[in-house]
Amino acid sequence: MTPSDNLVEIDSVEFAYGKRAILKDISLTVPRGKVVAIMGGSGCGKTTLLRLIGGQLKASRGAVRVDGKNVSALDDQGLYALRRRMGMLFQFGALFTDMSVYENVAFQLREHTDLPDDMVRDLVLMKLNSVGLRGAIDLMPAELSGGMARRVALARAVAIDPMLVMYDEPFAGLDPISLGVIGQLIRHLNDALGATSIVVTHDVQESLNIVDYVYFVSEGRIAGQGTPEEIRASEVPFVKQFVKGEPDGPVPFHYPAKTYANELGLTV
Amino acid sequence: MISTITESLSKLGNRAIDIVWRGGLMARFFFLVVVQSGASLRRFRLIWREIYFSGVQSLVIIMVSGLFVGMVLGLQGFQTLQNYGAEETLGVLVALSLVRELGPVVAGLLFASRAGSAITAEIGLMKATEQLKAMDIMAVNPIARVVAPRFWGGVISMPMLAALFSAMGVFGGYIVGVVLIGVDNGVFWSQMTSKVDWYYDVMNGVIKSFVFGIAISCIATFEGFDAPPTAEGVSGATTRTVVTSALTILALDLVLTAFMLRSYV
Numbered sequence: 001m002t003p004s005d006n007l008v009e010i011d012s013v014e015f016a017y018g019k020r021a022i023l024k025d026i027s028l029t030v031p032r033g034k035v036v037a038i039m040g041g042s043g044c045g046k047t048t049l050l051r052l053i054g055g056q057l058k059a060s061r062g063a064v065r066v067d068g069k070n071v072s073a074l075d076d077q078g079l080y081a082l083r084r085r086m087g088m089l090f091q092f093g094a095l096f097t098d099m100s101v102y103e104n105v106a107f108q109l110r111e112h113t114d115l116p117d118d119m120v121r122d123l124v125l126m127k128l129n130s131v132g133l134r135g136a137i138d139l140m141p142a143e144l145s146g147g148m149a150r151r152v153a154l155a156r157a158v159a160i161d162p163m164l165v166m167y168d169e170p171f172a173g174l175d176p177i178s179l180g181v182i183g184q185l186i187r188h189l190n191d192a193l194g195a196t197s198i199v200v201t202h203d204v205q206e207s208l209n210i211v212d213y214v215y216f217v218s219e220g221r222i223a224g225q226g227t228p229e230e231i232r233a234s235e236v237p238f239v240k241q242f243v244k245g246e247p248d249g250p251v252p253f254h255y256p257a258k259t260y261a262n263e264l265g266l267t268v
Numbered sequence: 269m270i271s272t273i274t275e276s277l278s279k280l281g282n283r284a285i286d287i288v289w290r291g292g293l294m295a296r297f298f299f300l301v302v303v304q305s306g307a308s309l310r311r312f313r314l315i316w317r318e319i320y321f322s323g324v325q326s327l328v329i330i331m332v333s334g335l336f337v338g339m340v341l342g343l344q345g346f347q348t349l350q351n352y353g354a355e356e357t358l359g360v361l362v363a364l365s366l367v368r369e370l371g372p373v374v375a376g377l378l379f380a381s382r383a384g385s386a387i388t389a390e391i392g393l394m395k396a397t398e399q400l401k402a403m404d405i406m407a408v409n410p411i412a413r414v415v416a417p418r419f420w421g422g423v424i425s426m427p428m429l430a431a432l433f434s435a436m437g438v439f440g441g442y443i444v445g446v447v448l449i450g451v452d453n454g455v456f457w458s459q460m461t462s463k464v465d466w467y468y469d470v471m472n473g474v475i476k477s478f479v480f481g482i483a484i485s486c487i488a489t490f491e492g493f494d495a496p497p498t499a500e501g502v503s504g505a506t507t508r509t510v511v512t513s514a515l516t517i518l519a520l521d522l523v524l525t526a527f528m529l530r531s532y533v
Contacts, residue, residue, distance in 0.1 A: 054405050083407035094402040097394075111408045 007032045007164055007196045008053055013062035015048055022048050024220035025062070035190050035197040037207045039242065040217035046200040047091075049217070050166050053198070054086060055079045066164065084112055087157035087195075091169040093149040095141040095156070101128070102137045105156045112160065127155040130192075131185055147178025151185065158189055164196050165189070171203040179203070183210045204243050208232065216242060218250075297490045301419050304412040308420060314413075318421025322383040326429055329382055330375055334366075334433035337374060338440025341365055345441070346449055358451050359460035362441030363434075367464065367473040371434035373521050376480035378433075379426055380513035384488035387418050388509040391492025392502035400493075415493060419485045426481025427474055434473065472528045479520055484513045 008030035015023040022045040030036045038046050051057040052064050055071045064071045066082060074082060095104050105124045109115055115123070128134045131151040141149060150170065157165055167186060171179050187210040190197045201207050207214070208228040216224040216231075216239050224231070224239035234240060241249035261267050308314045345361040391414060394400050400410040438460075445451040464470065488509045495505035 056401065056404065080407040080409075083405055086405065088402070088405045090398045090402055092397065094398040096399055096402075097397070098390075108406050108408070111406070111413070 005031055007067055008198065009063075009065040010049070010052070011063045011065070013052065013059045013064060015045070015052060015057065015059050022220055023052075023059075026217070026220070026222060027062075028215050028222060028225070030196060030198055031213075032196050033190075033194065034212040035187060035199060035210060037199045037201060037211040037214045038217060039200075039202060039204065039207065039214060040223070041202065041242075044217045045220050046202075046217055047168055050088070050168055050198065050200055053164075053166065054083065054088060084108075084160065085163045087160070087162035087165040089150070089153050089157045089165070089167045089170055091172055092146075093141075093153035095144075095149055095153055097141050099141075100137075101133070101139050101141070101144070101152050104141070104152060105159050107156065108160050123159070124155075127159055128152075130158075130189065131155045132181075145178075147174050147181065150174065150178070150182055154182070154185055154189070158193060158195070161193055162195060164198070165193075167197065167199040167201070169201055170199060171201055171206055179206055183207075186210060204245075208243075293494070294486065294490045297493065298486050300411055301416055301486070301489065304409060305416045305420065307412045308416040314417040315420045315424070318417045319425050322379075322387065322418070322421045323425030323429060326379060326382045326425070327432070329378055330429045330433050331436045333374065333378055334371075334436030335440040337370055337433075338362060338366065338437030338442075339444045340440075341370075341437065342441040342444030342449075346445055346451070355451055356455040357459050357463075358441065358445045359438075359456040360463040362445070363438050363460045363464050364469060366434040366437040366441075367469050369473075369521070369525075371437065372430045372473050372476035372480055373517060375430040375433040375477065376426065376484060376517040377514055379422075379429055379481075380484045380488070380517065381510050383422060383425070384484045384509045384513050385506045387422065387485070387488040388492040388495070388506045389502060391415065391418070391489060392495035392497075392505050395493065395495060396497040396499075396502060411493075415489045419489050422485030422488065423478070423481045426484065427477040430473065430477030430480075468528070472524075475528075476521065476524050479524060480517050483516045483520060487513050487516065 006029040010026055010028045013023055013026045014021070026045075026049070028038075038049060040046050048057065052059055053066060053071065055074065058072045067085070069078070069082060071079070071082070095101075096107065099107070102121075102124055105127055106120050109120045109123060113120075125134055125137070128137055131154050133148060133151055133155065136144065136148060136152070141152070144152060154170075157167075165186075170182050170186065174182060183206045186197060186199060189195070199207060199211060208231060211228060213227055214225060214231050215222055216236075218238050224234060224236040226234060231239060231243060234243070238250045240246075247253050257263065259267075341362045342358065345358050345365075346355060349355050349358055349361065391400075394414065400414065403410045403413060442456065446453050446456050491505040491509045491512070492502075495501045
């Protein structure tokens with residue numbers, strides 16, 4: 001695979017919040033047009049990876065390249081130019097609460113283009129229609145259910161037809177129906193827009209149904225990778241524990257502690 | 269014993285460093301807001317919206333408070349002036365107290381409590397719910413799009429609210445002095461118009477209210493933007509906005525008054 005086939009390339013990246021190392025030598029690639037999942041337990045650095053790709057954080061070592069550009073080396077203007085071609089769905093939608101559904105979806109169109117109001121409205125209707133919420137155009141975010149808010153946020157994320165869409169825990173806190181809808185929309189929108197998607201999630205079953213490739217992150221490193229079929233059949237202990245949801249394994253059930261007997265004062 | 273004293277001194281020192289540090293951060297933030305103001309000044313409707321939320325929605329509290337303060341000034345002033353047989357100068361006393369001091373200062377304190385705290389809470393909650401991050405990833409600078417319009421909305425609203433406060437106060441003084449107590453109507457107004465100087469009294473009051481507007485808006489937006497993204501963080505930031513604004517207004521008032529009165533000394 002030539003480098004130009006990959007939209008996102010993460011090369012030996014390290015990152016730490018202060019002295020707390022989050023990512024330790026991570027390398028991965030996201031091919032153009034594909035939906036790639038990054039999975040791992042809570043706090044393993046999945047969201048940090050998205051922030052590095054979006055340029056909201058800078059890697060302490062290694063390089064993050066998006067569409068051939070080294071994100072860490074871009075100035076503010078270059079970064080904003082790159083972000084205009086990215087969309088992101090946040091964990092709980094992050095809709096602007098003082099704006100209606102229409103204004104939320106129209107936000108980037110209004111900020112970055114001089115399109116006339118009629119055209120903005122048509123585009124917003126198209127995007128809302130694609131997520132099944134054309135009828136909710138005049139509602140305020142407070143009037144939406146969790147699943148609806150996520151769908152509006154999805155319409156907003158793809159409002160300017162981005163080349164890269166990033167999803168931060170898109171399935172968190174959704175009922176099974178909304179979960180299935182969001183999953184299908186991620187796949188459908190990616191293919192319809194000719195975009196590339198990165199889904200950060202810990203929802204194994206739903207993700208394996210819709211993605212092309214999966215990376216597992218554990219303790220700041222890639223713990224396993226493969227296509228959904230390979231992942232389902234994987235014998236890598238961490239991947240196996242994660243996919244099957246086993247309570248104990250490489251990720252221990254118990255937080256590190258003294259021995260139980262010692263703690264209870266049963267040994268001298 | 270010595271360790272306790274050392275610890276207390278070190279805590280005091282840390283606190284002082286922290287205050288200076290935050291002051292520096294706020295100055296940097298203020299600079300960024302001014303630099304990033306171009307977009308919102310070009311799209312003035314964004315600022316209009318904030319003038320409505322900060323200014324128009326503070327109208328009732330400002331007008332009612334102004335009326336009460338003016339009425340109290342009328343009552344207290346009349347009683348004191350009566351001792352010197354100078355009741356006819358009641359209008360001057362009420363107007364000067366209001367336009368020079370009470371208008372800008374009390375309107376500023378009310379504005380900080382009503383609008384400043386709301387701005388901090390709104391920006392803080394936007395941060396806590398990742399709305400600011402979402403905006404940033406959409407290549408829209410949150411300082412330009414969220415902070416700058418709120419800042420200018422406050423800066424523009426504050427002098428108008430202070431002027432309205434003073435006007436309502438004068439009206440309150442008139443109701444008590446002329447309508448209820450019976451000071452001569454013509455004397456009340458003519459004394460006021462002859463003794464209140466447009467430049468030294470009215471304009472200085474306007475300058476004060478403008479400076480307070482900048483201070484309150486800067487503090488309110490900074491505290492919101494800097495708030496830890498938790499419920500506790502936002503509530504703490506809101507409190508800090510009101511307390512810091514109040515102290516800043518009073519300190520700035522002293523400095524400004526000292527400069528403005530220099531020609532009389």
